[in-house]
Structures are given as structure tokens and as C-alpha cells.
Amino acid sequence: MLFEDMVLGRSFEDMCAQMYYRGKMFGFVHLYNGQEAVSTGFIKYLKEGDYVCSTYRDHVHALSKGVSARAVMSELFGKATGVCRGQGGSMHMFSKEHGLLGGFAFIGEGIPVALGAAFKTKYEKEVLKNDKADAVTVAFFGDGTCNNGQFFECLNMAALWKLPIIFVVENNLWAIGMSHYRSTSDPEIWKKGPAFGMPGVHVDGMDVLKVREVALESIARARRGEGPTLVECETYRFRGHSLADPDELRKPAEKAHYAARDPIVALKNYLLEHKLADEAELKSIQKKIDDLVEDAVDFADASPLPPRSQLLENVFADPKGFGIGPDGKYRCEDPSFTAGTAQV
Amino acid sequence: MGLSSIAYDLGSGLNGPMSISHLSSPRQQLAFSAKSCSRACITVRAADGNSGSMRAPPSTVRASKLVTNAVAVKSETASIAATKSGHELLLFEALREGLEEEMERDPRVCVLGEDVGHYGGSYKVTKGLAEKFGDLRVLDTPIAENSFTGMAVGAAMTGLRPIVEGMNMGFLLLAYNQISNNCGMLHYTSGGQFTIPVVIRGPGGVGRQLGAEHSQRLESYFQSVPGLQMVACSTPYNAKGLMKAAIRSENPVILCEHVLLYNLKERIPDEEYVCCLERAELVRPGKDVTILTYSRMRHHVLQAAKSLINKGYDPEIIDIISLKPFDLHTIGNSIKKTHKVLIVEECMRTGGIGASLRASIMDNFWDYLDAPIMCLSSQDVPTPYAGTLEEATVVQPPQIVKAIKQLCG
Numbered sequence: 001m002l003f004e005d006m007v008l009g010r011s012f013e014d015m016c017a018q019m020y021y022r023g024k025m026f027g028f029v030h031l032y033n034g035q036e037a038v039s040t041g042f043i044k045y046l047k048e049g050d051y052v053c054s055t056y057r058d059h060v061h062a063l064s065k066g067v068s069a070r071a072v073m074s075e076l077f078g079k080a081t082g083v084c085r086g087q088g089g090s091m092h093m094f095s096k097e098h099g100l101l102g103g104f105a106f107i108g109e110g111i112p113v114a115l116g117a118a119f120k121t122k123y124e125k126e127v128l129k130n131d132k133a134d135a136v137t138v139a140f141f142g143d144g145t146c147n148n149g150q151f152f153e154c155l156n157m158a159a160l161w162k163l164p165i166i167f168v169v170e171n172n173l174w175a176i177g178m179s180h181y182r183s184t185s186d187p188e189i190w191k192k193g194p195a196f197g198m199p200g201v202h203v204d205g206m207d208v209l210k211v212r213e214v215a216l217e218s219i220a221r222a223r224r225g226e227g228p229t230l231v232e233c234e235t236y237r238f239r240g241h242s243l244a245d246p247d248e249l250r251k252p253a254e255k256a257h258y259a260a261r262d263p264i265v266a267l268k269n270y271l272l273e274h275k276l277a278d279e280a281e282l283k284s285i286q287k288k289i290d291d292l293v294e295d296a297v298d299f300a301d302a303s304p305l306p307p308r309s310q311l312l313e314n315v316f317a318d319p320k321g322f323g324i325g326p327d328g329k330y331r332c333e334d335p336s337f338t339a340g341t342a343q344v
Numbered sequence: 345m346g347l348s349s350i351a352y353d354l355g356s357g358l359n360g361p362m363s364i365s366h367l368s369s370p371r372q373q374l375a376f377s378a379k380s381c382s383r384a385c386i387t388v389r390a391a392d393g394n395s396g397s398m399r400a401p402p403s404t405v406r407a408s409k410l411v412t413n414a415v416a417v418k419s420e421t422a423s424i425a426a427t428k429s430g431h432e433l434l435l436f437e438a439l440r441e442g443l444e445e446e447m448e449r450d451p452r453v454c455v456l457g458e459d460v461g462h463y464g465g466s467y468k469v470t471k472g473l474a475e476k477f478g479d480l481r482v483l484d485t486p487i488a489e490n491s492f493t494g495m496a497v498g499a500a501m502t503g504l505r506p507i508v509e510g511m512n513m514g515f516l517l518l519a520y521n522q523i524s525n526n527c528g529m530l531h532y533t534s535g536g537q538f539t540i541p542v543v544i545r546g547p548g549g550v551g552r553q554l555g556a557e558h559s560q561r562l563e564s565y566f567q568s569v570p571g572l573q574m575v576a577c578s579t580p581y582n583a584k585g586l587m588k589a590a591i592r593s594e595n596p597v598i599l600c601e602h603v604l605l606y607n608l609k610e611r612i613p614d615e616e617y618v619c620c621l622e623r624a625e626l627v628r629p630g631k632d633v634t635i636l637t638y639s640r641m642r643h644h645v646l647q648a649a650k651s652l653i654n655k656g657y658d659p660e661i662i663d664i665i666s667l668k669p670f671d672l673h674t675i676g677n678s679i680k681k682t683h684k685v686l687i688v689e690e691c692m693r694t695g696g697i698g699a700s701l702r703a704s705i706m707d708n709f710w711d712y713l714d715a716p717i718m719c720l721s722s723q724d725v726p727t728p729y730a731g732t733l734e735e736a737t738v739v740q741p742p743q744i745v746k747a748i749k750q751l752c753g
Contacts, residue, residue, distance in 0.1 A: 051502065085535030094534035101501060101538075102530065109521055112491040116498020116506075123504060127480050128451055153491035160486070314536035317594035321573045323622050323669025326676040326708050330622070331669075 002208050003271065003282065005044055006036040006264050007289045009060035012069060013239075015293045016059065016076060020243050024301075025076045028105075029090045032060040034206075034238035037263035038170050039064045041211025042138055045219055051137040053101040053114035056091035057170075057237075061140060066098040069296035079303035086306045087314065099135075107141065107175075108148035111167070114139035115154045118165035118228075125225075136222040137165045144175025146189050152196075155230065159197040162227035166218045167193075169232045170205065176241040177249045193230030205233030206261040209270070236261075312338040430613045436606040438580035439469045442587035443507070445616065447477055450505065453591055456483040456492055457509030457546075466511050467547055467606050493519035493544070497526045501538040505591060513548030513600065514560040527596040528571035543590040545599035549640055549690055550727050550738050552604070559603075559727035559734070563667050564696045566598055574668040575621055576600040576639040580610040582665060585619025593621060600667070602640045602690075624671035626678075630660035633752050634678040636701060637688040638664045641739060645688050648744035657748055667697050675701075676709055683714040684751050690738055693721035718747055 013031040020029055032039065035057075043052055043064035054061040062072050067083055075082025076090055084094055084103075092103035101117060104110040117137040124133035145151055146169055158165050169189050173180045181187050193200025203214045211233060218229035236258035240247035271277040316322065319332035331337050433441070447453045454477075455470055461484035464471035474482040485492040489510065496506040510516040516523065527540050550559040566574055573595050577583035583601070590597040627642065628649065637645045642663045649659055660678050664670060679685055685705060687698040698719040705717055720739045727737050 053498075083535065084533060084537070087535050088533040092533040094530070094537050096534070096537040101498065103533070104525075106521060106525060109494060109525055112494020112522065113498035113501065113526060115491070116495040116500070116504075117502045118498075119495055120499045120502040120504050123454065123480055123499070127454075127478065149488075150491050150494065153486070153488035154495075156486055157488065157491065157495065314532045314534075315571055316573070317531050317536075317539040317541070320622055321593075321595045321669065323666065324671050324673045326672045328673040 002040050002044060002212070003264070003267050003277070004285050004289065005040040005064055006208065006267065007286055008063055008069070008292070009036040009039060010264055011286075011289045011293045012059060012063060012072070012296075015073075015297060017239070017243060019073075019076070019297065025090070026078070027089060027091075028056065028242050028244065029076070030057040030242045031239045032057055032237070034258065034262070035170055035172060035235045036060060037208035037211050037267075038140070038168065038205045038233045038235055041205075041208045042140075042166070042168060042215040042219075045212065045215050046136065046138065049099065049135045050219075051099040051101055051114065051117040051135060053110045053117065053137065053139045054093070054103060055107060055110060055141050055145075056103070056105050057142075058091070058093045058100075058103050062093040062095065062098075062100055062103075065095070065100050067093065067095045067100060069292055070299040071095075073293075073296040073300040074303050077300040077303070078305065079300055080306040080310065081299070081303040085310065085314070087310075101137075107145040108150035111139050111141060111145070111150050111154045114165060115158060115163060118158065118163035118222075119161070121164050122161065134223045134225075135164070136219050137163075138168055138219075139165060140168045140170060142175065143169060143171040143173060143180045143189065144178065144183070145169075146171075146192070147184055152192075155192065155196040155198065155228075158228040162225065164222035164225070165228045166215075166222060167228060167230045169230070170235050171232055172235050172237045173254075174237070174241065174250060176245065179249075188232075190230060190232040196230075198228045198230055200230045200232070202232045202234065205235030206258065206263045206266065208263055208267050238262075309338045430611045432609055432611045433580055434606065435577070435580045435583050435601075435608040435610075436467055436469050438584040438610075438612060439577075439587050439601070440471065440473070442584035443469065443591070444473060444476075446588055446591040447473070447481065450591075452503065453505045453507070454481045454483065454499075455507045455509060456485050456496060458485055458487055458511045458515075460484060460509050465509065467601075467603075470509070489515050489518040490520075490522055493522040494526060496542050496544075497522060497530065497540055500540045500542045500596075501530065505541050507543040507545065507591065510544065510546030512558050512560075512603075513546045513562050514557055516544065516546060517560075517562070517565070519544075520565075523566065523572070523596075523598075524569045528569040531595075532571060539594050540596045541591075541594050542596045543587075543593075543599055544596070545587075545590075545601060547601045547603040547606070549600075549602040549604065550722065550734065553729055553731055553734055554603070554727075555729050556726035561691050561696075561722060563600055564691050564700075567668055567697060567700060572596050572598060572668065573621055573666070574598040574600065575666050576602075576664075578602070578605060578639050578642045578663055578665075580608060581612050582619050582625060582663075584612060585617055586621065586665070588618045589621045592618065597621065600639060604640055605643075608643075619665075622666050622669060622671060624665050624674040625663040626660070626674060627663050628659065628661040630658040631682055632658045633660065633684040633686060633748060634675070634682045635659050635661045635686045635688060635744075635748075636664055636675060637661070638667060638697070639690060641688045641690050644739060644741050645744055648741035648748070651741070651745050652748055655749075657752060659748060664701070670701060670704055672704065672708055675705065676712075679705065679709045680712050683712055685713070685717045686744070686747055686751055687717065687719040687721075688739055688744055688747075689720070690722050692724045693719070694724050696721050715751055718751055720744065720747055 071083035078086045091105045121135045190200035190202040322331040460470040461474035689698045722738045
């Protein structure tokens with residue numbers, strides 16, 4: 001299960017790169033290659049009803065959480081069948097069905113949103129008196145974000161109110177071209193947890209089994225109502241920050257070091273060594289995933305582009321927000337409104 | 345003149361409370377519409393203590409039964425009962441009443457902000473609510489606007505209905521990231537999957553020598569954000585109604601309150617009512633000129649109106665209420681009648697609500713205008729501390745009188 005999920009993440013991202021260079025995908029696309037152990041290690045141990053909040057590097061979080069590869073690929077192609085109807089794109093993956101709260105372009109702005117979901121669990125339990133309310137929220141973000149105010153503000157509030165949230169730092173040492181060591185006074189991020197009153201854990205993010213151990217414990221802790229945990233995962237992205245990043249600043253030695261610790265290869269070796277699976281099985285999983293990803297591309301290719309009439313459809317949950325026109329009727333009452341303009 | 349103007353009043357004057365249809369019995373509805381005329385009894389307590397009623401000169405007398413009041417809407421159906429029932433309260437109490445009613449009605453409604461709980465709110469809007477509803481429903485937050493606003497967004501996405509109080513609207517500048525990116529956008533970027541039914545409210549505007557940072561006029565800053573609705577309350581009646589409407593709305597709504605209006609007193613209906621977020625309020629019908637205003641400037645306009653009416657002018661005063669989107673129906677109907685427009689706002693001139701409104705009016709009602717649209721805005725300065733300078737920063741009634749004279753001749 002872990003192997004399959006990580007392979008899905010890797011194959012999907014590789015396909016994204018191909019599609020981007022073929023002109024099917026646009027804008028800023030941030031790939032997750034190398035970090036699969038973190039996504040798989042945490043998200044696979046959440047249950048339905050739990051929430052995940054991500055950043056712009058969110059494709060694999062979406063896939064791990066259960067969003068179909070077809071929906072993600074369509075979204076990336078900007079098609080109407082995308083998980084966000086083509087309106088979000090690479091950096092804004094959302095899924096209400098699977099509890100994926102985004103997909104945010106500005107770093108740090110997703111952490112408070114995650115905090116809100118955790119707050120809702122506590123509210124449900126204590127105010128709405130629902131004993132079964134125990135949804136846990138996992139917020140993923142990077143090393144660069146850990147220097148941002150929202151990170152610290154949220155650590156404070158999470159610990160203060162003992163919210164069921166896990167702060168997972170995917171420390172891949174680089175924020176585009178800014179090395180973690182050049183931007184951070186104390187680069188050991190896990191230490192910042194205890195400063196706010198929560199446990200801080202450092203884990204090898206290239207080893208999915210180690211991540212799993214920490215994940216299980218912190219998720220259980222949150223579910224028991226004992227509060228938040230800060231988990232720093234040491235990980236690495238094999239590709240550049242985004243597909244537009246020439247990735248010239250990182251030293252080859254560093255890249256080679258982490259390439260040797262590829263989480264998928266590591267798990268594969270472990271499974272084979274401990275006779276938990278054989279080559280044939282693993283190959284068939286790879287094939288299954290390859291087919292799945294191909295199918296996702298085909299689906300996305302065949303899907304329609306959003307029509308012009310879709311432009312104004314989701315600006316307001318209640319379209320009365322577009323106001324009352326000169327004729328006295330709400331603008332949204334006019335059936336051809338969504339083909340018009342949003343000027344008020 | 346009398347009959348046609350009364351008909352006009354009834355036709356488009358009763359535009360405040362909209363939810364008549366949800367009242368079950370016709371009797372309730374009748375009582376309801378009668379109550380809405382209690383706005384005829386507004387006692388505007390401006391800081392200088394003047395109240396609003398005054399006998400208008402004979403040329404503008406309406407229905408003989410009613411107190412001719414230069415500043416109020418008149419209606420034939422106002423019964424004696426309507427003017428005696430209802431209850432009097434101050435604007436901040438009206439806000440609290442609306443908030444409390446909504447919190448009782450829906451357990452998902454919660455408040456968060458600095459000092460809203462134990463302290464009762466820096467302007468007492470949430471006084472007593474923490475004791476009644478508990479610390480979690482009226483949450484005292486640390487001083488972290490950006491994060492707790494984002495927290496409200498996340499809570500709204502997952503099912504709650506939070507109200508964020510900015511202790512001063514100016515503090516919400518720190519939450520601008522969350523307000524613009526998340527409140528405004530998430531419904532759209534998620535393809536309609538998540539709704540963000542938050543209300544963001546707080547006192548803004550120029551007060552009494554509170555200094556530049558506490559005297560900001562931020563309506564225009566939020567105006568362009570797609571996905572947000574914005575309203576400004578100006579009387580206890582519309583404060584309570586707008587608060588309730590904003591809470592019930594599925595859209596993110598910014599409710600602009602004004603520091604100097606919290607102690608306005610008015611008699612409001614006992615029955616439940618909700619105002620319409622998208623509709624403007626016809627404050628005083630007239631035929632010479634349309635004055636569009638909102639928030640505190642409404643009261644400056646009313647002050648100026650006393651003088652104008654004495655001089656024989658007949659201004660139609662509209663409190664636009666909805667700063668985004670504009671109610672072009674009410675505004676348009678007025679312009680079609682008067683052909684002249686004066687906008688009086690507290691916003692800065694540059695990129696302000698007035699600037700937007702002028703453009704909208706020109707786009708839609710150009711053919712009905714007999715003169716360029718005039719706009720009185722506050723000065724584009726950080727509000728000075730010194731009293732004399734502060735007074736010169738916002739639009740004062742004499743300026744309004746002068747502008748009308750200029751516009752109408």
C-alpha cells in the first residue's frame with residue numbers, strides 16, 4: 001500500500017513534467033519527486049473525515065488523500081472535469097469529498113486554514129457535544145515557511161487550545177534558491193515546537209517506515225485530544241523548485257547524496273529483503289500505476305475546456321452577491337448572466 | 345404632490361427589511377411593514393447632541409397624520425402602535441442583539457477576535473456573550489490577525505460560521521493576505537466546493553483624535569477583492585439587520601462599522617427582521633438632487649439636509665448600505681428622477697467607493713444626468729491627531745450644503 005502510493009506520486013509527477021514540456025500544462029508547476037515518503041507516511045494513516053492542508057506542491061498530497069489521478073490531471077490541464085473545475089490549477093487543489101483544504105500559492109497561508117479545521121473538531125466536540133468528533137488535521141509546509149509569522153502564530157494557538165493538528169515540515173533544505181541555512185538563525189526546526197509547548201520531532205523523511213512511526217504516534221496523540229505536534233521531516237526534492245527553475249544552485253554532491261536515499265528504492269529494498277513482496281509483485285504495481293497515470297492523461301486530454309459561461313459561476317456561493325442591476329432584479333436572475341461581465 | 349410622493353414612498357421606500365415573506369401570517373406581515381416605518385422615529389444623536397426632528401416648511405409637508413421630519417421616510421401606513429412599541433437601544437447594542445439572536449439560532453455561529461470574550465469587546469459589541477455561550481464560541485484570540493482570520497476561513501470551510509472581529513478595522517490590514525487570498529478566492533479556486541460564510545467586522549473610520557492608524561478608512565482597500573461582499577451600517581436598525589443578514593449569508597461579508605456611531609440611539613422593532621445585504625436604503629425622498637452616502641457621512645448629510653430644506657431644496661438621500669455590490673436599482677431610480685448626483689463619503693478620494701460609484705453611474709445612467717457627478721470625499725491624508733486638522737480631513741455639513749448649492753443652483 002505504501003509502495004503503491006509512493007510509486008503513484010512519483011509516476012504522476014514524472015508524467016506532469018512530460019506534459020508540461022509538451023505544452024499541456026501551464027504556469028507554475030511544483031513537483032514532489034523525492035518527498036513521497038512524507039506524503040504517504042502521514043496521509044495513508046489518516047482516516048476518512050480527517051483533513052489535509054497543503055501548499056503549492058500539492059499534487060501528491062491530493063493523490064495520497066484519495067483524489068483521483070484523473071481529477072488532478074484534468075485540473076492541471078485546465079479542463080472542466082478537473083477537481084476544481086479547472087479554476088484552481090496546479091497550486092490550488094481542493095477536494096471537499098476527500099478533506100483536502102488546499103492548495104495555496106503563498107507560503108504559510110494554508111497553516112491558519114488547517115488550524116481552523118482543527119478548531120472545528122474541538123468546537124464540534126465541546127460546543128456541539130458530538131463525542132465522535134475526532135477529525136485530525138495535517139498541515140504540510142516547507143522549511144522556508146518556518147520563518148514566516150503565520151507559522152509561529154499558529155504554533156502558539158494550536159498549543160494554547162490543544163487543537164488536533166500536526167504540523168509537518170517538509171524540510172528539503174531549499175526555498176527556491178535560498179538555502180535553509182542562509183535564511184534561518186536556528187536551522188533545527190523541530191526545536192521550535194517545545195518553545196510553544198508542543199513536542200517537536202525530527203524524522204528521516206526519506207524513509208517511509210520511520211515517517212509512519214512518527215505519523216501514527218502524532219495522529220493518535222491528536223485524536224486523543226492531547227494537542228498538536230511539530231514534525232520536521234528531513235527530505236529532498238529531486239527536481240527544481242518548479243518546472244521553471246533551472247536548479248543551478250544546489251550542489252551535485254548534495255543531490256547525489258539524497259538520490260541514493262530515494263524513498264521508493266529504499267522501501268523496495270526493504271520489502272524484498274524482508275520477503276514482504278517479490279519483484280514480480282512490485283513490477284505489477286508499477287505497471288498498474290503506469291496504466292493509471294496514462295489513463296489520467298487520456299481522460300484529461302479528452303475532457304472539455306471550461307466554457308465561457310463558467311467564468312462567473314463560483315465567484316460567490318450565493319450569487320446574490322453580484323448585486324441588483326438597474327432593472328431591479330438580481331443580476332444572477334438573468335440566465336445569460338454568467339456569460340456577461342462581473343462588473344458591478 | 346402629496347399622493348404621488350406617498351405612493352413613491354411605499355413603492356421603493358420600504359427597502360430595508362426584506363424577509364417579509366418568511367413571516368408566517370399576514371397579520372405578522374402587516375405588523376412588520378408597519379414596524380419598518382418606525383424608522384420615521386429615528387433619533388439621531390450626533391456627537392453635538394442635536395436630535396433630528398424638525399418641522400419642514402409647508403412645501404414639503406407629506407401626510408398630515410405624521411410628524412413632518414426633514415430627515416425621515418414617511419409612510420401613510422404608520423400606525424400609532426408602531427411608534428409606541430419596539431425597543432430603544434444604542435447601535436452597539438443592536439449589533440449585539442443581532443449577533444446574539446443568530447448565535448441562539450444556529451450553534452455553528454461563533455465569534456473570534458481580540459478581547460471579544462472576557463473583556464466583552466473593545467466596543468462592547470460582544471459584552472456578556474462569552475458568559476452566555478462559553479469561551480469557545482466567543483473566542484479570545486492572541487494578537488495574530490492574519491492567522492486567526494485564516495483560522496476563521498478554515499473553520500468556515502469545514503462547517504462553522506465564524507465572525508471575525510477586528511478590534512479596529514485597521515488591524516485587519518494585517519489579515520489582508522487571508523481576506524483577499526482566502527476569503528475572497530477559495531470558493532472560486534476550489535471550483536465551488538468550499539464555502540466561506542465568514543463575517544469580518546469592526547469599527548473603522550475617523551474618530552475623535554484617535555491618531556492616524558486608528559482612524560483609517562479602509563472600505564476602498566477591500567472593494568476590489570473579488571468574492572467579497574461589503575456593507576456599511578449606519579443606524580441601530582440597519583446595524584442589527586445587516587449583522588443578521590451577513591451571518592446568514594453564504595458569502596464572506598465585510599461589515600463596516602464606524603467608531604463614532606456606536607452610541608446612536610434608535611427604536612427598533614421587537615419582531616425579528618433581517619436587512620438585505622444588496623439593497624440601499626432610501627433615507628429621505630426628494631426631487632432636486634440625489635445624495636449618495638454611507639456610514640457616518642449619512643448623518644453629516646442629514647445634518648446638512650436640515651439647512652438645505654430650510655433653504656428650499658428637496659434632496660433625495662440614499663444610504664447606499666452595500667458598498668460592494670452597489671444597488672443600482674435604487675440609485676438608478678433616484679437619478680432618473682433628480683438628474684443630479686452628489687456622493688458624500690468618508691473614504692479617501694483616490695480609488696475610493698465614490699470613485700467606483702461615479703464610474704458605475706456613468707456607465708449605467710449617463711443619459712439621465714444633467715450635471716457631472718459631484719463627489720465629496722475625505723482628504724487623502726493620514727488622519728492627523730490635531731482636532732482642527734482632523735475635522736478638515738472628513739467632509740463636514742457646511743461643505744455638503746455648499747456642494748448642493750453649486751450643483752442645484
